[in-house]
Amino acid sequence: MTQVRAAITGIHGWVPDYILTNAELEKMVDTTDEWIMTRTGIRERHILKGEGLGSSDIGAEAVKGLLKKTNTAPDDIDLLIMATVTPDMLFPASSNIVCDKVGIKNAWSFDMNAACSGFLFALNTAAKFVESGQYKKVIVVGADKMSAITDYTDRTTCVLFGDAGGAVLLEPNTDGYGIIDSQNYTDGSGRIYLYQTAGGSVKPPTHETIDAREHYIHQEGQQVFKFAVKGMADVSVEMMERNNLTSDDIAYLIPHQANLRIIDATARRMGLDPEKVTINIERYGNTTNGTIPMCMHEWEHKIKKGDNIILAAFGGGFTWGAMYIKWAYDPK
Numbered sequence: 001m002t003q004v005r006a007a008i009t010g011i012h013g014w015v016p017d018y019i020l021t022n023a024e025l026e027k028m029v030d031t032t033d034e035w036i037m038t039r040t041g042i043r044e045r046h047i048l049k050g051e052g053l054g055s056s057d058i059g060a061e062a063v064k065g066l067l068k069k070t071n072t073a074p075d076d077i078d079l080l081i082m083a084t085v086t087p088d089m090l091f092p093a094s095s096n097i098v099c100d101k102v103g104i105k106n107a108w109s110f111d112m113n114a115a116c117s118g119f120l121f122a123l124n125t126a127a128k129f130v131e132s133g134q135y136k137k138v139i140v141v142g143a144d145k146m147s148a149i150t151d152y153t154d155r156t157t158c159v160l161f162g163d164a165g166g167a168v169l170l171e172p173n174t175d176g177y178g179i180i181d182s183q184n185y186t187d188g189s190g191r192i193y194l195y196q197t198a199g200g201s202v203k204p205p206t207h208e209t210i211d212a213r214e215h216y217i218h219q220e221g222q223q224v225f226k227f228a229v230k231g232m233a234d235v236s237v238e239m240m241e242r243n244n245l246t247s248d249d250i251a252y253l254i255p256h257q258a259n260l261r262i263i264d265a266t267a268r269r270m271g272l273d274p275e276k277v278t279i280n281i282e283r284y285g286n287t288t289n290g291t292i293p294m295c296m297h298e299w300e301h302k303i304k305k306g307d308n309i310i311l312a313a314f315g316g317g318f319t320w321g322a323m324y325i326k327w328a329y330d331p332k
């Protein structure tokens with residue numbers, strides 16, 4: 001029987017207009033452009049401004065662009081999965097809201113929270129529905145308004161994050177293209193290093209939690225760095241080894257963009273030349289679920305049919321993983 005794979009057949013990314021530069025951050029907290037660039041590789045990030053706007057608005061822009069680019073009618077979508085750590089609200093799911101905003105009426109949709117690995121986890125999940133034959137057109141959206149949970153008085157985190165999103169269309173492929181292999185991991189003992197203390201069921205928001213700024217991201221940067229370097233590199237190498245891929249076989253590594261030094265370490269372990277690594281962290285910072293689809297969107301014009309692509313991510317949880325894709329189409 002011919003194997004059905006889930007192939008990405010379109011991609012679109014979206015960022016809001018407002019740009020928050022390192023120069024501007026220098027006026028807000030005790031930091032320097034030099035520190036931020038050397039330690040992270042980030043020069044600027046985009047921020048969603050405006051009352052009443054959330055991650056669903058970022059996701060909806062990405063999906064609208066995707067539907068247009070791929071000439072797909074909203075009614076043809078069977079399932080939409082949205083990866084986000086900054087849902088519009090705890091419930092209903094932002095995926096439900098995105099569907100409503102873009103006119104997807106006859107589909108199932110749900111959110112996935114795997115912090116910075118969310119897009120990868122959602123893509124793996126979505127692929128199963130296509131491979132099983134249950135669904136023909138599935139959208140995976142990664143979108144985050146990280147500015148909503150970033151403390152702009154905390155120099156250790158506010159320089160890192162930005163807002164962005166992207167969406168891909170998955171369809172069945174029987175010619176050997178699409179998602180070939182995927183491996184995801186979680187380790188909840190890592191929750192003590194990267195988290196948002198208040199706002200959930202353990203610590204519902206109160207005046208005290210707000211005053212203590214507990215509804216913002218808290219990160220033990222060095223600890224996360226240590227685990228991220230090992231986790232992302234190990235799983236990427238695992239993906240290469242079990243699919244008999246050498247560095248020559250790989251066209252591009254598309255990694256989560258949390259820190260240029262983590263990306264470089266992963267690429268080195270994989271033996272990849274720098275031109276094979278997609279990097280846009282300088283312009284967007286860490287947009288959590290937006291990083292991988294934004295890179296895909298910006299490199300789409302270079303990726304050719306048959307190219308071997310490795311995706312890799314590491315995030316809060318801890319969560320991490322890698323995916324091997326044989327790209328299904330030439331630049332349009």
Ligand code: UT7
Pocket residue numbers: 030031032035036039040116155156157159220221222223224225228257258259262286314315316
């Ligand atoms: O995407 C989800 C997963 N997240 C990650 O993968 C992030 C992983 N962690 C990192 O990327 C890095 O740890 C950071 C970029 C967050 C921090 O870089 P670092 O090289 O680990 O710096 P550090 O935390 O060890 O801090 C070094 C120094 C400290 O000062 P002292 O104690 O040496 O005097 C910090 O207080 O740098 C100081 N510092 C800053 N200085 C200027 C921390 N933030 C800043 C800042 N500007 N923005």
